[in-house]
Each structure stands twice: as structure tokens, then as C-alpha cells.
Amino acid sequence: MTESVPPRSRPGPRRGLTERAILDAALRLVDAGGAEALSVRSVAAEMGVAPNALYTYFRTKADLVAALGDDLLGRLDLDAALGDADWRSAVVRLAADLRATLLAHPGVVPLLLHAGFAGPRALVAGEVLLELLSRGGLPADDTARASYLLQTYVLGTVALDAAELPPGAARPDDAARTAERRRALGGADPALLPRTAAAADVVAAYNGDAQFRWGLDRLLDGL
Template identity: 50%
Template sequence: MKPGPKRSLSEDAIVGAALKLLGERGGDAMSMRSIASEVGVAPNALYTYFPDKAAVLRAVVDRLIGEQSLDVFTDRGVPWRRRVHEVALGLRTRLLDHPGATRLLLGAPMDGPRALAFGERLLDLLTEAGLSEEDAARASYTLIVYLLGSIALEAAELDPTQPAPPEAERVAERRKGFDAVPAEAFPRTAATASVMAAYISTDQYLWGLDRVLDGLTGRRGRS
């Protein structure tokens, strides 16, 4: 029997295989050996491109961040705050398409070329909003922590191997849990159960984003 065609190997192919495995099995089941099997090579072939699994995961994070178009940042015909909203919503949609990989976001540095390009455009937008370069840098970090932290917490409630259910279904399921909280022991929690159940909603995500932006731009001109 003739051997099958030799599969091409590249950084992109390896990252794509890792992303596929994260979606099928989750992070705990992914290894250099499983990635190698997915791309049809011996495990030691991967080390030509990545020194270890951590480096692969960093590249996965960079690809996920890079799926967000940077064109939104530069359209000065759109108010800067609306552009932040569009970027934030686009990032959330793309990352929640890969909940298994999104859980890695808070554990891997964002220092790849796509992440750096994203950060640079965000700095441009914040200086356009009136912040000094130093304040824009601090504000950029604060925004990224809020956005990625919110998305990662939302992804943590999803099955990484299954498509995410509609938002309304997920909120309704969370509400069942809050309805079981004894009101006599936790009266404030019980009284705001509908709000807490919707922590994973788009409304909550944008509510928090606007409060962060209000605080950041309120410091404009002050050291």
C-alpha cells in the first residue's frame, strides 16, 4: 500500500489543530502528542515550531485575539465609545465560539503580533478620546482586564465541546440556581436574583463596560 500524501506542517497548522482539540476535548486533554496526532506527524516534529505546549497555547490566544477586525478602531466617522462597544461585542462573540480556548485567556501572556496590534489600535482610540499617552496605557490594561475577565467567566460556564446555548436559555438556567437560594439567609441575593442570573448577558457586559469607560474618561487631564 502506498503511503498517503505528506501533510504540510506550519505554525498555523499546529495552532489550528490545537484550537480544534480544545473545542473537542478541552484544555486538560490537549498535549503535544495529541496535537501531533491531529496534524499527522511525530510529536518531536512540533518542537521545530514551538518549544513546548505553553508556547502553542500562547499562539492560540494570539489567534483568537486576532480574529477581531482592527478596522473598527480606525473609523473616525463613528464615535469612539461606539467603536469600543463594537470591538467589545465582536471580541465576545468570537471568543465564546471557542469556550475551551477562551478559558486560557487569563493564563497566557498577550504578547503575540496580533495581540500587540490589537493593543496598539486600542491605545490610538483612547488617546483620540482625550487621554494622555500614560493614562491611555493604564486605561487600555484596565479595559482588557474587564473584557477578557468577563468573557472568560462566561466561558467557564459553557461546555467546551458543545455550541453555546442561546443567551436567554443560559440566563434562565442560572435563574433556577438563584431561585433555590434561601431568602431568609441571603435576602439581598434573593431580591436581586434576576440581575445576578443575567451576569452573563450582553446587557450586563455593556453596562459594566460603560461604567469602566465613564471612570476612565472622567480622569482625563488629571495625573
């Protein structure tokens, strides 16, 4: 008499393979090689597993990118923002923290601009921003429009900043980048470009923290 063979069950998650480990591996790849370095296969190779081992967690690259963006948003201190008695300082802190978080991983930026932020943490962060703006006295519709305006300002400045960096390159500090641009602008002929030549110091610092804060303050002043 032959023994019955139990039905084969679907394989479960590989031991030691977690969503956290996958996202960490994905971020390492993007930091080293830019947006083009990211795929389900490349992450699997980075972790030393077959691609199908990742499908329990992320079926597609789009799923992976969405989770990566949501993970980065999870690094923002939303509780501190809500606990700030000054709505404006809380908005400034959130905007600056988001900018710093994304620029620490510039290779992620083009991926997120294409995919957008749509995960659970993105929704919570959006809710916090709406709450802070409502504390500033804006009507509900204007609060929603102001939220979009601020998000596009932050992401737009980040995208321009990140676009200047080659894949895998670390972002130089503001002083180094400003000095390099100032040298490039040093050849501007004042006779042909008088306003550019006169404003060269400011133009050279366009993508720095000071310019970012200047623009953010003007937006908040207007709101």
C-alpha cells in the first residue's frame, strides 16, 4: 500500500526576507546607481535571492517604488508638527524635512515624481498639512489648494536640485555648489547681461537652503 502524498502548499515568505530588508536594499541600489538601477530583479540580486522571492511583498516595480516613497515619508516627524503651537513654523519644518529627506536620496526623486505619493503615510502626511494650514485660518477649499501649492513647490525645487547630480553622486554642500556656479557665472559680460552679472551671487545660490526658505516664506506670506 502506497502512502498518500500531502498536497504541496504555496511557499511562504523566505525566512529573513522582510519588507524592511527589501526597501533597504532598494534604497542602496538607487543611492549607488540612480533611478535606472532599480528593478525587482536588481533588488533580488542585491539580496541574493530569486526575483520570485520578492513577489510575496512587491509584485511590480511600481509597487516597490510606491512603498519606497511611503517609507521615506514615514521618516517625517508628523507628531512634532502637530504639537507645534505655531502653524507656520510647523509647515516650514515639514517642508524643510521633506526636502532634506528626498535630497539625501536624490536617485529616488525621479521615480517618485513619476509615480507620485499615494501610500498610507502619504495620506496621513497630507492630512497633517491640511490641519496645519486650517489652523492658519484658511477656508477649506483654500486649505486644499494651498496644500497642493506647497507640495509642488517642495517637489519642484527638489527635482531641479536632484537633476543636476549624476547617478550615484553625493549631493555637495551648498557652499561648494554655489562657488562652482559663481565661477561659471564669472564670465557673464555685464554689457550683454547686466542684470545677470549684477545678480550673479544670488543666481549662483538658486538651489541652496537659503533660496528654498526665501521662496517658502513668500508663499506662506501670500497665503
